[in-house]
Amino acid sequence: MAPVSTKRPTYYEELRGKGYTRRDFMKFCTMMAAYLGLEASGTAQIAKMLMKTPRVPVIWLHFQECTCCSESFIRSSHPIVADIILDKLSLDYTETLMAASGHQAEEAMHQTMKDHYGEYILCVEGSVPTAEGGVYCCIGGKTAEQILQETAAGAKAIICWGSCASNGCVQAAKPNPTSATPIHKLVKGKPIIKVPGCPPIGEVMAGVLVHIITFGTLPELDRVGRPKAFYSKRVHDSCYRRPFYDAGLFVESFDDENAKKGYCLYKVGCKGPMTYNACGIMRWNSGVSYPIQSGHGCFGCSEENFWDNGPIYRQQASFPGFGIESSADKIGMAAAGATAAGIIGHAIATNIQKKKLIANVIREGKESEKEL
Amino acid sequence: MTTTTSSADYKKLRRVFVWELPVRVYHWLNALAIVVLCATGYLIGNPPALMSQSEASFRYLFGTIRFLHFAAAYIFFFNFLFRLYWGFVGNKYASWKNFIPTNKEFFQEMWEVLKIDILLKKEREHMSVGHNALAGFIYFLTFIAFLVQCVTGFGLYAAMSTWWFAELFVWVADWVGGDFTLRNIHHVAMWFFIVFAIIHVYLVFYHDYVEGRGEISSMGGGWKFIEEEAFEKQREGVDAYTNTD
Ligand code: HEM
Ligand code: SF4
Numbered sequence: 001m002a003p004v005s006t007k008r009p010t011y012y013e014e015l016r017g018k019g020y021t022r023r024d025f026m027k028f029c030t031m032m033a034a035y036l037g038l039e040a041s042g043t044a045q046i047a048k049m050l051m052k053t054p055r056v057p058v059i060w061l062h063f064q065e066c067t068c069c070s071e072s073f074i075r076s077s078h079p080i081v082a083d084i085i086l087d088k089l090s091l092d093y094t095e096t097l098m099a100a101s102g103h104q105a106e107e108a109m110h111q112t113m114k115d116h117y118g119e120y121i122l123c124v125e126g127s128v129p130t131a132e133g134g135v136y137c138c139i140g141g142k143t144a145e146q147i148l149q150e151t152a153a154g155a156k157a158i159i160c161w162g163s164c165a166s167n168g169c170v171q172a173a174k175p176n177p178t179s180a181t182p183i184h185k186l187v188k189g190k191p192i193i194k195v196p197g198c199p200p201i202g203e204v205m206a207g208v209l210v211h212i213i214t215f216g217t218l219p220e221l222d223r224v225g226r227p228k229a230f231y232s233k234r235v236h237d238s239c240y241r242r243p244f245y246d247a248g249l250f251v252e253s254f255d256d257e258n259a260k261k262g263y264c265l266y267k268v269g270c271k272g273p274m275t276y277n278a279c280g281i282m283r284w285n286s287g288v289s290y291p292i293q294s295g296h297g298c299f300g301c302s303e304e305n306f307w308d309n310g311p312i313y314r315q316q317a318s319f320p321g322f323g324i325e326s327s328a329d330k331i332g333m334a335a336a337g338a339t340a341a342g343i344i345g346h347a348i349a350t351n352i353q354k355k356k357l358i359a360n361v362i363r364e365g366k367e368s369e370k371e372l
Numbered sequence: 373m374t375t376t377t378s379s380a381d382y383k384k385l386r387r388v389f390v391w392e393l394p395v396r397v398y399h400w401l402n403a404l405a406i407v408v409l410c411a412t413g414y415l416i417g418n419p420p421a422l423m424s425q426s427e428a429s430f431r432y433l434f435g436t437i438r439f440l441h442f443a444a445a446y447i448f449f450f451n452f453l454f455r456l457y458w459g460f461v462g463n464k465y466a467s468w469k470n471f472i473p474t475n476k477e478f479f480q481e482m483w484e485v486l487k488i489d490i491l492l493k494k495e496r497e498h499m500s501v502g503h504n505a506l507a508g509f510i511y512f513l514t515f516i517a518f519l520v521q522c523v524t525g526f527g528l529y530a531a532m533s534t535w536w537f538a539e540l541f542v543w544v545a546d547w548v549g550g551d552f553t554l555r556n557i558h559h560v561a562m563w564f565f566i567v568f569a570i571i572h573v574y575l576v577f578y579h580d581y582v583e584g585r586g587e588i589s590s591m592g593g594g595w596k597f598i599e600e601e602a603f604e605k606q607r608e609g610v611d612a613y614t615n616t617d
Binding site: 223237244245246247248249252266267271273274276303306310317318328331336340349353354357364365368 | 428584
């Protein structure tokens, strides 16, 4: 990869060079403004910024992950998204998509880090294994954590793509043998934005990047660091099956009559009521569908610890310490049963141990009755 | 105790006003709210399978169950807050001092009660007018459970409500690591309430049966009845905790 030239073209210039018309460009800006939930004037703002801002250098690291975030990203619906972000956002280093490899690639990354110290955006896909000195993920002779710390030092902001980087995801599930650690636990003192999901929605990823490029600031984040525009509502809040939920009409098993009628998937394990994401609104694959629309409950991929929080196909609370397969209700009922048995035992013992006392009370009462 | 049949030997009972009206109202509102919350909460976690031919738009069963849960939740919460307040302004049997062990005597009495009422070690009664120390301490634990249930409940509710009050609890989910965990805690805690209720009701009957001092009715009229002799002792502060047989 050629080192970045000192006079960088703007996004707009690059797009025109690629053969996009101004009309295509404006459509793209409109779409992005809509995704970001901006008011109508936002479109013009985005267009203006993309016309005058030179491309922002981006380093995109891959650690413990499956690359589903990248896959989701390059499929985000508008072709310009892929073009602008992949080619023009200047992905100076990303293992999956860059042309260079080996020393050349390392070179490009270090060049970007040097030339744009304090300016580049660091995108991280995957968690960082910290067990055994980090041996579980090494690239070019360095551990994931070393690479992360080096690149984070000069980053303007860090974007954590997906649940791996945001909360650890599958590889952090108990017993977490590699000590897979999300980024915010390793890097301090940098603006960090989490875009959880397994993977996150491509358009959401594009939206986050476009926001940073156009406004030069991070989008508004919630308390955990997720962009509010996409993570402030539960999947359940925008679910088109919600009327069935409110009516109490549920799919009991995936092959029953209720499933055919499109009833609510709560009883077959839908975690929509606990999951904060935009799937119900943005949907997937250019808005074609999303899990619930395809008849499968949401399993909460964007929530912290979703693997360890009960079975996927049932709605089941579990007692801590008993393992996720033990239902809280079974243990609770056993406890209530044991209590009842204990009470019966206690009642019998009372009548034996306190015989005199009880007899006195009863006699006193009866004699008084007779005396009247 | 005396075994003669002459009525003159029977101990005179003296009426003591123990539970003030606000305490009694609190108690029954609380009981009602807990029953409703446990029943509707259980259904929210395990909805019944209903087959129906009617259109979803004509039905609102689950919505109603949830509405009852939330309505009862508000009653439960504010009633609880009221009780905390009353712990500072109510009579001595309502005071917070009955619940939180602050001195050695409190622990001694707890041990006494355990021996007499639970392990049935001694054939005599434990004499206390309001809550005995063990019961008081267990109520203290239930207050903590109330708190857990209110905080987790309103934490879940924050996502469904637009009222600022519920939104005060948005931090809870993030604090415990998401709504999944929150729901789990909330569900598991229900069983504490159920087990507590079973034991509580049993012990009320136990005291009424063994001691004959009007334990059950005390939460109705507010009166308990204690022996004149025990009354004197309590007043003098002599052997205030147990009366020997
Ligand atoms: C005695 C007290 C309470 C008990 C026993 C109780 C019990 C339960 C149970 C068992 C569930 C079902 C959890 C699951 O899905 O597995 C539940 C859900 C819930 N409870 Fe409670 N609860 C209590 C108090 C409260 C309070 C004070 C609030 C405050 C608003 C509250 C709000 C909620 C909410 C928001 C849900 C989730 C409902 C939904 O997803 O639609 N609960 N409760
Ligand atoms: S299918 Fe899932 S998200 Fe949709 S209403 Fe039912 S529980 Fe909620």
